[in-house]
Amino acid sequence: xxxxxxxxxxxxxxxxxxxxxxxxxxxxxxxxxxxxxxxxxxxxxxxxxxxxxxxxxxxxxxxxxxxxxxxxxxxxxxxxxxxxxxxxxxxxxxxxxxxxxxxxxxxxxxxxxxxxxxxxxxxxxxxxxxxxxxxxxx
Numbered sequence: 286x287x288x289x290x291x292x293x294x295x296x297x298x299x300x301x302x303x304x305x306x307x308x309x310x311x312x313x314x315x316x317x318x319x320x321x322x323x324x325x326x327x328x329x330x331x332x333x334x335x336x337x338x339x340x341x342x343x344x345x346x347x348x349x350x351x352x353x354x355x356x357x358x359x360x361x362x363x364x365x366x367x368x369x370x371x372x373x374x375x376x377x378x379x380x381x382x383x384x385x386x387x388x389x390x391x392x393x394x395x396x397x398x399x400x401x402x403x404x405x406x407x408x409x410x411x412x413x414x415x416x417x418x419x420x421x422x423x
Contacts, residue, residue: 301403302403303403318392319391323386329375377407
């Protein structure tokens with residue numbers, strides 16, 4: 286059995302957005318007991334992460350680390366067509382991931398107790414991000 290669901294996630298700018306429940310809802314609609322949910326984001330300046338879901342300071346710390354690692358306006362970059370956060374957003378996406386596979390066990394995402402699935406917006410301005418969830422299972 287194959288099932289697909291699509292999400293449009295409005296962002297308010299740079300930061301993490303919890304999409305765990307949205308993906309769970311698609312898995313539930315699929316009726317798969319066992320299988321794999323592949324979550325994919327169709328963008329080059331936003332990514333997906335599985336991260337600590339209990340303490341939001343973890344995600345703030347990740348953002349602070351990314352800002353230090355790939356600062357906006359770095360003179361290293363020539364690709365600045367859409368502003369000083371343009372190329373840093375692309376680098377952040379390449380360093381993280383645009384696709385995540387999560388096992389489905391007993392009709393549920395097999396995430397750990399403290400794990401959540403997040404869209405990580407790397408641009409400073411608001412966007413509408415498109416995520417596809419493909420479920421393969423039985």
